[in-house]
Amino acid sequence: MKTITVYDIAKEANVSVATVSRVLNDTAPVKHSTREKVNAVIKKYQFQPNALARSLISKATGMIGMILPDITNPFFPEVFKGAENEARANGYTIFLCNSGGDYRRESDYLSVLKEKRVDGILFLGGRINLSRCSPEMVNEVVELSQQIPMILINGSLPKSGLHRVMADEAAGAEMAVQHLIELGHQEIAFIGGVDYMTPTIHKVKAFKKKMLENRLRIREEWILHQDFSVKSGKELMTRLLQGHERPSAVFCVNDFNAVGAVKAAIEHGLTIPGEMSIVGYDDTPLSTTLIPELTTVTQQTYELGRQSVQLLHQMIHGEKIKKITALQPQLVVRQSTAPYRKR
Template sequence: METITVYDIAREANVSVATVSRVLNDTAPVRASTRQKIIAIIEKHKFQPNALARSLVNKKTGMIGVLFPDSSNMFFPEVFGGAEKAAQKLGYTLFLCNTFSNSRRESEYLTLLCERQVEGLLFMGGRINSRDCSDALVQELENIQKKIPIVLINGTLPGNPCHRVKTDEFAGTQLIMQHLIDRGHRRIGFLGGTAETTTTLEKLQAYRQVLAANNLTYRKEWVRLGDFSMSCGRKLMEQCIALSERPTAYLCINDYVAIGAMKTAISHGMRIPEDMAIAGFDDTQLASAMNPELTTVSQHSDQLGQEAIMILSKLIQKEKVKKQTVLSPALIIRQST
């Protein structure tokens, strides 16, 4: 079947292509009789305007690019879910890119998204959580931002060139540490994360600050880094159980590490929280699905995504927006502490 174009519609209606375009996009008045004739021809041929072609005229694609680091960690899809709900209400479609925190993949996706003429970008993880982000990677985003607005979620870059929306992870760590202390724990360890990520360093700083404020000793052997996975939690807890003097409670970098640690502790016959308390961070859906249910900190993942889209939408419309939006975390007390 031959493809019908806007030129065919114009030829059959004996009008200009510009007139057909005005009817399709409702951008200017068209005589009622002419409009009805054009609409009748469109319906007869079941004509559907090419979205890309229309975007070239309007300079609007209705697309927003989203880069995030790990689809297997439920926190990021939950943030994306909030962003998608807000985007749909505003008429945007999200173009999702899983970067695996690989800077080369990030650059490839950034190039692709710019070629697709997205109207804005949301960025999570990877370089914006790197302790030592290279000048070249920072410059790449700065160059893109001259043409396309960018909003960072829970991250930043040297010089703070981009708008940000974040949850106060330092305050969240303070909340959950104080909760463990109020439960009577004096020996508290820390599990997971990497020394190369700013989120780990921020939480470790808060962890040490709360220990000091409560006159509790920081013990290097009670802090074990690794990564952000369940398998990391399992491995690190095996190491901790072998300690001659071990903590009575552990704060983990996220829910995944906490769940891995809890499974290993239980497999060794330990009761949670009677023998050892374990707390996570993020309040992903898995936290309440565990037995015992996991005490954690909510980052309001859904709200994070929605706020990011609302800010980005305003930037796309060239409205003034404050550089940083900070959400307050919430302590979620469950059975594991």
């Protein structure tokens, strides 16, 4: 089966390829009758111009790449959705690249995206969430970003000066802790996350700051880390509950950890929020499916994706954009937190 080209259309419509192209792209005036004739042939053969050939010459592919650590973490599908809608509205299609947070996989994808000549790249997770990131890993990204418009979402690279769109995690974390303090809690623990990754670091810092501001005691043994999974949240909470003293409230690095914490607490016979208040982070769909529904901090996840693509689109068109765009998080109070009650 032969692939049909503009030449075939041109021949059948008795015009030149230039005219076909003009009809296709509306780039120069074409007589009405001619246009009709050409369109008829195009329709007859269901002709669609080859985007590869077109891109080769126009230098634009209408493709963007999105690298993220784990699409099964419900935070990311929401970001993707925002990105995807904005992308489609502007004529882009998205390569979704699941890196597993593995920097080799990231490099692999970076290279693939480059050779596929995507118009832009959205980078989430992995190396951009590491508190220290090797110079090679930084360089690789910086160099690519000089060739292809790129935006870092919810992350950064030391001294790279790359464009970023992010939720203000410190502010969000402060809100969460403030909320607990206002409820009268004094013995508050922090759970979760990988200790050398920035989401954890920012939140721990904000946590300590708030505690200090309110002259509350910070117990280092109540700041526990592991990773970002449900399992991890459960294990850390269990460890917390095994101590001979226990906090009356826990702030978790994300919803996954919070869900695990809730499960551990319930298995331990505690009622939530009666005997233990728990706050999550991200406002993923999990937080409303949980019983009790989770008090958490929303990051405007959808907006994060949408605005990133919007900005990327501007970059692609050579417009200057702000280096940093910060979205304000917001506390969402649900059922997993309640005023402190003496036991």
